[in-house]
Amino acid sequence: MTTVSRSSAAASRRVYQRVIPTFLVSLLSGIMLVMYFFVPSKQDPITPELTQWGAIVTTVSFIFGYISVPFLHVRRLAARKVNTKMLFGSAVCLLSLVLTLAIIYLGPGGQSGVVYSTWNLYLIGFVNNGMRADWAWHPYTSFRVMRITALESGLFVTSWILAVLSQLPMVTYLAPILGTAGDWIGSIPTTAAMRAGLACSGVSSIVLFVRALPGREPGLIEVEVI
Amino acid sequence: MTSQQKAVSSFEEKFRKVLTVQRLALIIIAVTVFLLFRPLFLPMKIGFQTQDFYNHIEALQPGQVVVYSSDTGPSDFLGGRRDIYKAVINHLIEKNVKIIFHPTGAAWSGATELYKQLTDLRTLTYGTDYVFLPYVSGEEMAWASFAADMKGFYKTDVYGATLSSLPIMADINSLADVNLCVVQYGIFTWGEMFVRQWPTKYGVTMICMALFSTLQAWYGTYVKGNLDLDLGFAEYEKLRLIPAEHILRMEARNVVSLMIIGLVILGTIFYWASGVRREARTTMGV
Numbered sequence: 001m002t003t004v005s006r007s008s009a010a011a012s013r014r015v016y017q018r019v020i021p022t023f024l025v026s027l028l029s030g031i032m033l034v035m036y037f038f039v040p041s042k043q044d045p046i047t048p049e050l051t052q053w054g055a056i057v058t059t060v061s062f063i064f065g066y067i068s069v070p071f072l073h074v075r076r077l078a079a080r081k082v083n084t085k086m087l088f089g090s091a092v093c094l095l096s097l098v099l100t101l102a103i104i105y106l107g108p109g110g111q112s113g114v115v116y117s118t119w120n121l122y123l124i125g126f127v128n129n130g131m132r133a134d135w136a137w138h139p140y141t142s143f144r145v146m147r148i149t150a151l152e153s154g155l156f157v158t159s160w161i162l163a164v165l166s167q168l169p170m171v172t173y174l175a176p177i178l179g180t181a182g183d184w185i186g187s188i189p190t191t192a193a194m195r196a197g198l199a200c201s202g203v204s205s206i207v208l209f210v211r212a213l214p215g216r217e218p219g220l221i222e223v224e225v226i
Numbered sequence: 227m228t229s230q231q232k233a234v235s236s237f238e239e240k241f242r243k244v245l246t247v248q249r250l251a252l253i254i255i256a257v258t259v260f261l262l263f264r265p266l267f268l269p270m271k272i273g274f275q276t277q278d279f280y281n282h283i284e285a286l287q288p289g290q291v292v293v294y295s296s297d298t299g300p301s302d303f304l305g306g307r308r309d310i311y312k313a314v315i316n317h318l319i320e321k322n323v324k325i326i327f328h329p330t331g332a333a334w335s336g337a338t339e340l341y342k343q344l345t346d347l348r349t350l351t352y353g354t355d356y357v358f359l360p361y362v363s364g365e366e367m368a369w370a371s372f373a374a375d376m377k378g379f380y381k382t383d384v385y386g387a388t389l390s391s392l393p394i395m396a397d398i399n400s401l402a403d404v405n406l407c408v409v410q411y412g413i414f415t416w417g418e419m420f421v422r423q424w425p426t427k428y429g430v431t432m433i434c435m436a437l438f439s440t441l442q443a444w445y446g447t448y449v450k451g452n453l454d455l456d457l458g459f460a461e462y463e464k465l466r467l468i469p470a471e472h473i474l475r476m477e478a479r480n481v482v483s484l485m486i487i488g489l490v491i492l493g494t495i496f497y498w499a500s501g502v503r504r505e506a507r508t509t510m511g512v
Contacts, residue, residue, distance in 0.1 A: 047374075054367035062363045112384065117300050117336045124333070125304030147493040157494070161487055167457050169270035170480045176271065187442045194443055198418075 022212045030209035231501035238496040261477040276461035279451030288322035290405040299333025309470035310459040315345040325356040334361045353392040358384040366419040373401035401428040410435035417441040421448045
């Protein structure tokens with residue numbers, strides 16, 4: 001009996017977690033792909049409508065994410081199956097959320113008020129800067145990890161050095177050719193890779209669109225949700 | 227292993243013990259702090275992206291409309307962006323243009339008063355010379371909707387006033403009514419989203435404050451100028467003759483980055499000279 005219930009729940013979950021969102025996204029992106037090749041007139045009513053629907057779908061997925069994160073932390077705290085450090089992290093995350101919401105909704109001026117501005121400026125600002133302090137590791141990591149040990153790493157490190165040199169004002173002032181070389185690495189090969197990626201993504205979207213409409217595309221949503 | 231290789235390997239081990247991560251961090255901090263108080267005034271060349279960015283703002287005529295899009299929150303003013311945002315906004319204000327602030331970050335509304343305090347916006351009239359739009363999620367789709375129908379998509383400004391009642395919005399309906407878009411973003415995939423939805427569709431000129439690699443594919447066609455993060459910020463500050471913090475940062479970058487490259491070369495020499503073929507260690511546990 002329990003097995004049947006779980007199976008039924010899983011099937012139901014699959015419909016709203018996987019089938020409907022994948023179908024909607026595929027339908028919208030498929031129509032937009034078609035419209036890319038057959039440019040409609042400026043008066044067409046479909047484009048603004050589709051755009052609004054796209055905004056709605058994106059917003060709903062954001063809201064789903066906003067709800068999921070605190071929910072997962074609450075569940076972790078309730079279950080207490082992880083170590084103390086992770087529990088502490090979840091507790092801090094939830095407390096910060098509650099405090100921030102309290103400041104926004106109960107503080108003077110709300111989200112535009114001086115209390116929220118100060119909270120965000122100093123607390124979030126210092127947290128950001130604290131994370132940036134981690135960059136002090138980078139030189140040490142470079143010394144220990146980035147060394148030319150083979151052809152691939154040789155190519156990588158050489159490209160990296162040229163790219164870094166092009167970002168150093170003193171170097172490009174004294175030897176402009178190094179700036180040009182770094183710009184070339186940051187532009188031509190990078191652009192080629194990006195365009196190849198976009199082409200792959202475009203072809204994949206068409207395949208996804210065609211397969212998802214009859215419900216043959218499992219997608220990644222279920223995996224991410226679990 | 228020959229005796230020479232053993233000597234190199236031994237020297238490398240000693241070097242590793244002497245140059246610990248803590249000591250290296252202290253050296254970098256010391257160099258940076260020293261340069262902050264005693265800048266070397268190293269030479270700097272203005273790159274083409276920065277010059278293009280500057281020229282497009284300089285070419286603006288009084289009364290023209292600029293959309294300034296940014297994901298800035300209040301905390302960014304502590305994170306090293308204060309001087310550059312201030313410089314760019316004041317440059318726009320100098321040109322007597324109308325500015326529509328379009329936020330792409332959720333913490334935006336907390337930053338509006340800081341913008342007023344830090345820049346010359348305090349000398350202008352809100353609603354007539356500039357307007358703060360509220361944040362709306364949705365990323366690319368939201369930006370597309372904004373571009374198509376500003377007053378239809380944003381019913382109100384950040385303070386809750388009806389957008390259509392503000393004088394600045396009287397003749398502005400879509401991005402086709404805008405002369406220049408200044409777009410700052412930190413998420414690398416956003417560049418192509420803006421390109422797709424704004425300059426491609428409306429032919430509007432777009433200049434950016436973002437990593438060059440994220441927009442290079444469209445540079446010159448849809449993106450007409452860029453400040454390539456700290457280097458671009460420093461060049462722009464130099465071009466504007468503003469002694470701001472990014473110029474000092476470039477001093478530290480010159481010294482520290484050359485030191486890093488030196489260490490990488492040293493590591494490679496040790497690797498090949500010592501004859502010891504170890505697996506490269508990861509950042510964990512070093």
